[in-house]
Amino acid sequence: MSGSSKSILVFLGSTRDGRQGLRLARMFMSHLSEHGLVPTLIDPLEINAPLLTNPIHFMPDQSAAPEWLKKLDQQIKEAVGFVFVCPEYNATVAPALTNLIDYFPPASYRHKPASIATYSMGTMGGCRARVALLPVLGEVGMFALPTSLMIPTIQNAEIADDGATTNERVISKVTQICKEMDWYVGALQSQKAATTGYPN
Numbered sequence: 001m002s003g004s005s006k007s008i009l010v011f012l013g014s015t016r017d018g019r020q021g022l023r024l025a026r027m028f029m030s031h032l033s034e035h036g037l038v039p040t041l042i043d044p045l046e047i048n049a050p051l052l053t054n055p056i057h058f059m060p061d062q063s064a065a066p067e068w069l070k071k072l073d074q075q076i077k078e079a080v081g082f083v084f085v086c087p088e089y090n091a092t093v094a095p096a097l098t099n100l101i102d103y104f105p106p107a108s109y110r111h112k113p114a115s116i117a118t119y120s121m122g123t124m125g126g127c128r129a130r131v132a133l134l135p136v137l138g139e140v141g142m143f144a145l146p147t148s149l150m151i152p153t154i155q156n157a158e159i160a161d162d163g164a165t166t167n168e169r170v171i172s173k174v175t176q177i178c179k180e181m182d183w184y185v186g187a188l189q190s191q192k193a194a195t196t197g198y199p200n
């Protein structure tokens, strides 16, 4: 974890035409900023990573890695926390998200908090995607924060394209997640400053 950084990466899980998730990711971006955090959207559609053939930590010469891969690895290393905005696809995590996560080593993610927001067009709010994402994040060394946001029938959630919403339940959960993230980031930074032996 780097110094007093407030960088939070907001990973979006969908690349689909007409995707619903971008509005929710934008909502997190503005709420995280309002809470004094510095969010960056990690959009798999923009990054357009190929299906994984060579994770960065498996490359004998990482300096020869593609620029996008080196840049995102650096962003992950510098981030102090993550928000995952993930749709449920066939009862699990959207593959664009795990494809991106898998490119990077635990050393880049380790000991950092992660919040999960899932959604679906059905009634279950992507709860199975949440359950499936938890061990993935744990495996690469993140720890999931307790507050979860699950949005059923996302198409009716009244979130505008820019992320603005009047949906009280969603606002309340996003606010709670941002406060929680800010608290945990601060707690880790204080502990890191006050002690030696940070477990790399």
Ligand SMILES: Cc1cc2nc3c(=O)[nH]c(=O)nc-3n(C[C@H](O)[C@H](O)[C@H](O)COP(=O)(O)O)c2cc1C
Pocket: 014, 015, 016, 018, 019, 020, 021, 022, 087, 088, 089, 090, 091, 092, 119, 120, 121, 122, 123, 124, 125, 126, 154
């Ligand atoms: C390939 C695929 C599989 C899906 N599987 C599920 C599912 O298992 N459970 C569910 O509630 N919704 C499922 N859905 C509906 C999605 O949750 C819904 O379309 C959501 O809007 C997808 O997110 P996106 O619009 O950001 O891509 C599926 C959609 C797709 C495209």
